[in-house]
Amino acid sequence: MSVQDAYQLLYIIVLLMLGALIAVMLIRSVTTKGVMERILCVNMLSTMVICMIAILSRMLNEPYLVDVAVIYAMISFVTVLMLSLTHIPPGKKRARFMAARREGGAGADGRRLEGKEPEAKAADGDGKRA
Amino acid sequence: MNKSRFLSWLYGETDVMEDILELDETSDESREQLKREKRRLRRELLRSGRAKKVIGAETKGFYALYHVVAVVSCIMLIGVLLFAVANLPRYGEENPETTEMVARYVEKGVEETGADNIVAGMILDYRAFDTLGESHVLFTALICVTILLRLDRKNMRKTYEDYYAIRGERFHDISREAIMRNVAAVLVPCIFVFGIYVLLNGQNGPGGGFSGGAVMGAAMIIFSAAFGFDKADRVFSKRLGAWVTFAALSFYSAAKGYVFFTGANHLENHIPKGTPGAILSGGLILPLDIAVGMVVAFTMYGFYNLFMRGK
Amino acid sequence: MMEWIQFIATAVCLLAGVFAFAVAVIGVARFEFVLNRLHAAGVGDTLGIFLIVLGCVIAAGFSLDALKLVLLIFFMWFTSPVSTHYVAQVEYFTNRQLEKYVRFIGEAENGSDTDGDS
Numbered sequence: 007m008s009v010q011d012a013y014q015l016l017y018i019i020v021l022l023m024l025g026a027l028i029a030v031m032l033i034r035s036v037t038t039k040g041v042m043e044r045i046l047c048v049n050m051l052s053t054m055v056i057c058m059i060a061i062l063s064r065m066l067n068e069p070y071l072v073d074v075a076v077i078y079a080m081i082s083f084v085t086v087l088m089l090s091l092t093h094i095p096p097g098k099k100r101a102r103f104m105a106a107r108r109e110g111g112a113g114a115d116g117r118r119l120e121g122k123e124p125e126a127k128a129a130d131g132d133g134k135r136a
Numbered sequence: 137m138n139k140s141r142f143l144s145w146l147y148g149e150t151d152v153m154e155d156i157l158e159l160d161e162t163s164d165e166s167r168e169q170l171k172r173e174k175r176r177l178r179r180e181l182l183r184s185g186r187a188k189k190v191i192g193a194e195t196k197g198f199y200a201l202y203h204v205v206a207v208v209s210c211i212m213l214i215g216v217l218l219f220a221v222a223n224l225p226r227y228g229e230e231n232p233e234t235t236e237m238v239a240r241y242v243e244k245g246v247e248e249t250g251a252d253n254i255v256a257g258m259i260l261d262y263r264a265f266d267t268l269g270e271s272h273v274l275f276t277a278l279i280c281v282t283i284l285l286r287l288d289r290k291n292m293r294k295t296y297e298d299y300y301a302i303r304g305e306r307f308h309d310i311s312r313e314a315i316m317r318n319v320a321a322v323l324v325p326c327i328f329v330f331g332i333y334v335l336l337n338g339q340n341g342p343g344g345g346f347s348g349g350a351v352m353g354a355a356m357i358i359f360s361a362a363f364g365f366d367k368a369d370r371v372f373s374k375r376l377g378a379w380v381t382f383a384a385l386s387f388y389s390a391a392k393g394y395v396f397f398t399g400a401n402h403l404e405n406h407i408p409k410g411t412p413g414a415i416l417s418g419g420l421i422l423p424l425d426i427a428v429g430m431v432v433a434f435t436m437y438g439f440y441n442l443f444m445r446g447k
Numbered sequence: 448m449m450e451w452i453q454f455i456a457t458a459v460c461l462l463a464g465v466f467a468f469a470v471a472v473i474g475v476a477r478f479e480f481v482l483n484r485l486h487a488a489g490v491g492d493t494l495g496i497f498l499i500v501l502g503c504v505i506a507a508g509f510s511l512d513a514l515k516l517v518l519l520i521f522f523m524w525f526t527s528p529v530s531t532h533y534v535a536q537v538e539y540f541t542n543r544q545l546e547k548y549v550r551f552i553g554e555a556e557n558g559s560d561t562d563g564d565s
Contacts, residue, residue, distance in 0.1 A: 070341040083526040090533040
């Protein structure tokens with residue numbers, strides 16, 4: 007078998023394996039609970055897609071697909087950045103949250119701070135929802 | 137068990153993000169104050185007699201007319217569209233749109249337009265009128281959002297500290313962080329140059345005006361997010377955005393007007409086609425690409441800017 | 448003969464890259480907490496993509512394609528730590544159950560804002 011056929015076979019095998027990993031990540035991004043877990047899975051997924059596009063550009067011998075991969079990388083970067091920026095609480099609320107977490111202790115039962123300390127509850131009127 | 141959970145999620149009875157992430161009610165004192173001011177002013181206005189007459193005419197005449205006209209125009213539009221769709225040829229039949237035109241584009245596309253990329257040749261040469269309309273749509277959307285969301289200095293925001301104060305209540309301000317500044321100092325020029333490269337290579341490969349403009353817009357967004365409003369406004373100010381989009385659209389309209397004029401009168405338009413594969417090829421495709429790219433980039437950046445400053 | 452050496456080098460790099468990605472995916476799938484998953488995802492973001500793109504560079508030889516692929520690697524290496532940083536920031540500032548998974552060693556007195564030098 008010539009070198010070209012070997013290359014094509016190699017690319018196809020690698021693409022299939024990467025495709026299986028992408029399928030696993032896709033299912034994981036739906037079944038895990040938690041916003042940041044999902045964002046992380048989507049980030050991994052887009053990294054694997056970028057790798058697949060790079061391999062495709064070698065397989066089909068088209069040089070412009072690498073530009074497409076760079077654009078995908080940029081899009082995934084801006085996506086994760088902006089998605090996580092909207093969830094970081096800004097300055098004042100962050101200070102309240104850190105104070106509540108330090109004083110109230112970690113709620114071992116459930117994620118909601120049940121306001122055990124009256125201090126934490128008096129500090130911010132809606133102690134549960136920060 | 138799973139079926140009922142799925143159904144309750146489907147019908148919106150349960151909150152998926154309940155214990156995981158909660159949105160807070162933004163207790164915006166300035167917004168409450170504004171609402172109270174508005175209510176007070178409206179009450180005072182309604183007390184005077186002249187206002188009663190004006191508002192009375194408004195409520196009776198205008199709203200009734202508005203509803204009637206809205207319903208009538210919707211029905212007319214639906215009727216026209218349905219009639220047009222009913223008279224389309226059946227799917228799959230031999231009609232000129234799918235056989236003759238496609239054959240002509242594919243066979244003679246490269247030699248008639250001078251571009252290797254047949255898609256770019258189509259959207260910017262054969263069907264450039266469509267792209268003109270699209271660019272105008274982008275421009276109109278930006279104007280409408282600007283009218284609705286932009287606050288003049290006389291209105292509410294006096295200085296940039298107000299912007300930061302309002303935005304700082306809702307979003308975390310990353311423009312003061314060292315990591316973002318250092319990374320953006322290296323990345324933004326690279327992404328911008330890459331966007332220009334994608335734009336200029338519209339006729340030789342995939343790319344062109346829209347994707348190049350989107351990449352440039354993303355570079356501007358990263359720049360604005362990393363360095364803050366004041367520094368970004370010095371470079372990409374509103375005046376620059378307005379003038380650049382206006383100039384781009386005027387140039388596009390003028391160029392296409394010239395081409396239509398010479399084409400309709402069977403004259404020769406002396407625009408060189410060049411050799412396919414070079415950068416300066418394809419006649420008017422490169423300048424039109426640049427115009428479209430400018431409009432797209434400033435539209436994206438304008439939307440980001442207006443929505444981030446908040447109200 | 449040189450072509451076969453090039454092919455073997457490409458094959459080794461590509462398969463090692465797929466292995467790195469597999470490790471990363473298993474890590475992300477099996478760990479429990481976001482900050483642990485970030486560790487696993489970091490492996491994929493840096494080592495995995497480096498090995499696969501290195502394989503493509505070897506397959507391309509000395510040409511413009513290789514330069515563009517090197518640009519891709521550098522772009523990913525620049526931006527993926529920043530994304531990771533912000534994901535960790537969100538988790539740090541939003542999670543109330545952080546004590547259960549993380550041991551704090553010495554927290555600052557105030558809210559430990561992350562405003563850098565302005």
